[in-house]
Amino acid sequence: PPLTGSDSVDEFLFDNKRGFCEHFASAFAFALRAAGVPARIVAGYQGGEINPVDGFLVVRQYDAHAWTEVWLAKQGWVRVDPTAIAAPRRIDSSLATAIPADETLPFLARNEMAWLKAIRYQIDAVTNGWNQWVLGYDPQRQRDFLTRLGLDADWRNMTALLTILCGAALLLLTGWVLRQRERIDPTRRAWRRFTAKLAARGIVWQPWEGPDTLAARAASQLPAHATKIHAIARSYARLRYAAHPPGAGLVELNQYIRDLSL
Structure with missing residues (x-):
């Protein structure tokens, strides 16, 4: 049904003539009060279903329902559900089950598809x-x-x-x-093996040092291995800052590191 304005009861009764349970309950309570009969609207949830996975009762938002209670002198508050006039199935089932198939209902709220x-x-x-x-x-x-x-x-x-x-x-x-x-970039993993070899000789790589800076410092302390150290640094720099994934260059870098015996 369309949205109603400030005169929702009048619009429901005389114009739209279509609505949900709250429209029926509010219009019925309004009519009873106008006739001098005490009435009130009650809102809550109706039904629900047992989840076969964990055995808990599942109550969804579309299980929400509204009805009316009427005060009778000798009986007190008596439940009356005016929705039964237009949609009797709604009294025994949830909105997802009672609503016609051609009416608008969220896809996930439909119960037709078992999967x-x-x-x-x-x-x-x-x-x-x-x-x-x-x-x-x-x-x-x-x-x-x-x-x-x-x-x-x-x-x-x-x-x-x-x-x-x-x-x-x-x-x-x-x-x-x-x-x-295991997910670390293979180029960085190779560089760590290289810095571990240097650390074993007392040359600790500092995080702020670039490849060339570390190579210069290591070569000055290990002049016999200067050529291999600089080759490793150049190979690593090419791979580390390349725009494409490492290929044959990574094999070359790993070979340089294996050949470096300190």
């Missing part, structure tokens, strides 16, 4: 797991977790569990560091 629904269940399960075990992790959840493991929630078990978790985190971090080392 899309399965993906949505998986995403919901991951999100719920994050909420339960990260954002909502508290002392009670700690105790529940230990109980599932068959442990008591005392300081010894907590310390042992913390040690195991820290060890696992350390292993993961070590693996990540090793993978990062």
